[in-house]
Amino acid sequence: MPFQNLNWNRIYESNFRGNQTLVGDFYRPLLAHSVQYDRLAGYLSLQNLADALQGVESAFESDGEIRIIASKRLSQENKPVLTDDAPLSEEGESRLALIAQMLDEGRLQLKIGEPRNNSDSGIFHPKLGIATDADGNRITFEGSINETYNAWYRNYERFKVHRSWDEVENEYVEEDVKTFERLWDEEHDDVEVTNIDDAIERDILDWQPESDEEVEEHVERLKKSSEPPASEATITRIANERELLPGAMHIAEDISSIEPWPHQRVIADTAASIYPESLLLCDEVGLGKTIEAGLTISRLLTIGEVSDALLLVPATVQPQWQEELLEKFNINAYSYEYSGAQRVLRDAYGIEHSLSDYETIDAWEDSHIGEFVSDRDEPTVVLASWHTARRSGNMGMFSPSVHWQEEHPGDPPKDNFEWDLTLVDEAHHGREGTNLYELLTELQNDTVCNYVLTATPMQLEITELFDLLRLCDLPDGWNDRESFDTYFEMQQDLAEALDEIDADGSETVEEVLPDLASKWNYEPYEGLTHLRTWAGMIQSFVQEHEDVAEWVEEQVDDSNFGLSERRQLNRVLGTGKLGTRDWETKFSNLSVDSLYFLLELGDETTPVNSADPPHVSEGGSS
Secondary structure (H helix, E strand, C coil), X not given: CCHHHCCCCCEEECCCCCCCCHHHHHHHHHHHCCCEEEEEECCECHHHHHHCCHHHHHHHHCCCEEEEEEECHHHHHHHHHHHCCCCCCHHHHHHHHHHHHHHHCCCEEEEEEEECCCCCCCCCCCEEEEEECCCCCEEEEEECCCECHHHHHHCCCEEEEEECCCHHHHHHHHHHXXXXXXXXXXXXXXXXXXXXXXXXXXXXXXXXXXXXXXXXXHHHHHHHCCCCCCCHHHHHHHHHHCCCCCCCXXXXXXXXXXCCCHHHHHHHHHHHHHCCCCEEECCXXXXXXXXXXXXXXXXXXXCCCCCEEEEEECHHHHHHHHHHHHHHHCCCCEEEEEECCEEEEECCCCCEEEXXXXXXXXXXXXXXXXXXXXXXCCCEEEEEEHHHHCCCCCHHHHCHHHHXXXXXXXXXXXXXXXXXXXXXXXXXXXXXXXXXHHHHHHHCCCECCEEEECCCHHHCCHHHHHHHHHHHCCCCCCCCHHHHHHHHHHHHHHHHHHHHCCXXXXXXXXXHHHHHHHHCCCCHHHHHHHHHHHHHHHHHHHHHCHHHHHHHHHHHHCCCCCHHHHHHHHHHHCCCXXXXXXXXXXXHCCEHHHHHHHHHHHCCCECCECCCCCCCXXXXXX
């Protein structure tokens, strides 16, 4: 059946209030009517892809193909489960059998993507799917969704759908297809794409059925299976490593002793689904940042994204953190403490694990905390007081980069140890010029992902908010303190200044600039520089996030501005076909009403507020 004959939503999101799932509502019907399915996914588990293969049996009756480009982590995450002799459910065996059959017949092809960023810390992390039916109609979808069991069944996920038979949406479909083909043909300047390792391919093919009859048996078995199974990777790790892991590895919320509030569940699921994105968690006191953090860490441990984590908290709450992690989330954190003159890691059950002396001449992995973490084959959560860790003589115990610098000039080697996750509680104490600020700055080089917790970010000076956000990988254009200050000054002062000079909405920036500059005690060229810095930072954020750029373009197109003004706004924001060419000149020609429009846009297009933006009014202040 052609895609056009089916009902498709523009936006899909998780629904936990009934029996509906993203698999049943979207993924199964999509694959059941596709002859080709192309996927870009930052984190792809073959087992979890198999969890959602119920609709793909039609591929055995057509010449359809599935092509997937995933993060380099695909090989690292899947090989242990594919090669172990751990028992699988019957459904799990059938799913792997279908994957192997399609791979052997050339209808399932897998490649690995890795960014060309001269760094070992980045990963290939897009989220795009393209399905084609027998008539050549296409559906593309993009958003937070990953090909994992948790993503399709448990996380809060939200993604947008574009249809090729819709004239407006087809522009996005065509761009999506071009992007995928460039990547697949290994012609992308910024991403290196390679075939999967031969060893991994052989491991997959070991599951191939021996006859057509077996293939049909596997298909029929999956058709009859109605209950979504737990990930085989999770089942295997529960069965084999339950007593060794920092908590009984299970579905995080099921084993917690609390019922999280809805906002806590959404935050934890979202954080886990977008890992390794760094986050600033800044709820008011009493809204449960610790619960959000603990539930997120539990989820990341469960799905195998995080193995080694470092939690830095104030000394006064260190015992409380360890107790709550165990009692509420079944996470056995190792607390860094003193036992007489000996430094130890004490687990949540009171058992002390002695540490070797800290020696700067040894490799970090061979000394003290590094040795303990590196010698373990299980996930390890280290809990320490940042009062202790921030001392000059102690920083190297927690930061491999600082440790390296003790004995070596220059940057540490690229294969230096990295924490999968670093969390710092009450991070607002880490102001510029403090030892804690220095430690957290160094740890940015030592961690894949940062979670920064504070209850009081907006009670600080804007420069201190910058100190917190810089730990969360500020996008290009925002990682400058002076520009950051300018942006928020403009957001606070521009509307008032325009009102006070009684600017007419149809006047241009160039026309009102002398009065604005006088109001701010600037020379006109200084005022224009500040305005362009502000607008350029909005542009930078929009350009960094494709979903935001799409939303912004829709806001401009739906506004009440005339065609010429909309074109100039698109040029300033970089959302039109001509990009940002000559945007500074176009900015000077914008109307005052457009400045009000940009002010409303600027409330949402910042690293401070990265949720889906609400509607922006057009043609004036709100």
